[in-house]
Amino acid sequence: MSVNGLRVIEIINKIGEVIEKNKLFLTELDAAIGDGDHGLNMSKGFNAVKEKLKDDNGNNIGNILKKTGMALVSNVGGASGPLYGTAFMKAAMVVNGKSEIDIKDFEKMLEAALDGIKMRGKAELNDKTMIDAIEPALNSLRSSIEKGLCPKEALKEAVDAAYKGVEHTKEIAARKGRASYLGERSIGHQDAGATSSTLILETIYKEIQG
Numbered sequence: 001m002s003v004n005g006l007r008v009i010e011i012i013n014k015i016g017e018v019i020e021k022n023k024l025f026l027t028e029l030d031a032a033i034g035d036g037d038h039g040l041n042m043s044k045g046f047n048a049v050k051e052k053l054k055d056d057n058g059n060n061i062g063n064i065l066k067k068t069g070m071a072l073v074s075n076v077g078g079a080s081g082p083l084y085g086t087a088f089m090k091a092a093m094v095v096n097g098k099s100e101i102d103i104k105d106f107e108k109m110l111e112a113a114l115d116g117i118k119m120r121g122k123a124e125l126n127d128k129t130m131i132d133a134i135e136p137a138l139n140s141l142r143s144s145i146e147k148g149l150c151p152k153e154a155l156k157e158a159v160d161a162a163y164k165g166v167e168h169t170k171e172i173a174a175r176k177g178r179a180s181y182l183g184e185r186s187i188g189h190q191d192a193g194a195t196s197s198t199l200i201l202e203t204i205y206k207e208i209q210g
Ligand code: ADP
Pocket: 030, 034, 035, 036, 037, 038, 039, 041, 042, 077, 078, 079, 080, 081, 083, 117, 120, 121, 122, 123, 128, 129, 130, 131, 176, 177, 178, 191, 192, 193, 194
């Protein structure tokens, strides 16, 4: 099973729609332990992405992801813009020149994205950030592919792992980002960025399944 560039653009636009639908939810999560702008930030970013991709011919998936990352970096205020922007730009590099990608490419993209986020934000697992959703999702995807699971099943498992990661963020104190100012008082609340990452992964899974 492979996905072509035009389909990648459709999936990215769908991510934008899902972010838009969850704008208030993400903002409320961020308001509890941050400054309440995560939904707004993400919505603004993905609106800019949509505009930037509207005339793309879909021939180079690397280019599509690079444009996405650049639009996020330059239109999103807040920590999440540069972090998600870096994630998409790093993912772009591993599929540069490709007009079609498969699940193994996606594994490499997610790996590059996670490395980029860690490099940029200097956070690790259990710091209560988006990493707490993305890293378990990547680990799950890796072992599913090794076990020979079909792409849909592998993505489903990865989304489940990301949701578990989001649940785990409720139990830990933030050590990075604005929520870290609250320290122990951030316990009990789920991380906004881990939640948006999971929504992104879930959208990819649903689109692949559909
Ligand atoms: P800001 O915190 O600047 O207001 P957002 O509200 O858009 O930016 O994004 C907050 C989210 O960004 C957090 O919920 C967390 O998941 C993520 N985040 C913050 N700092 C880091 C970091 N250093 N590494 C990874 N993710 C981070």
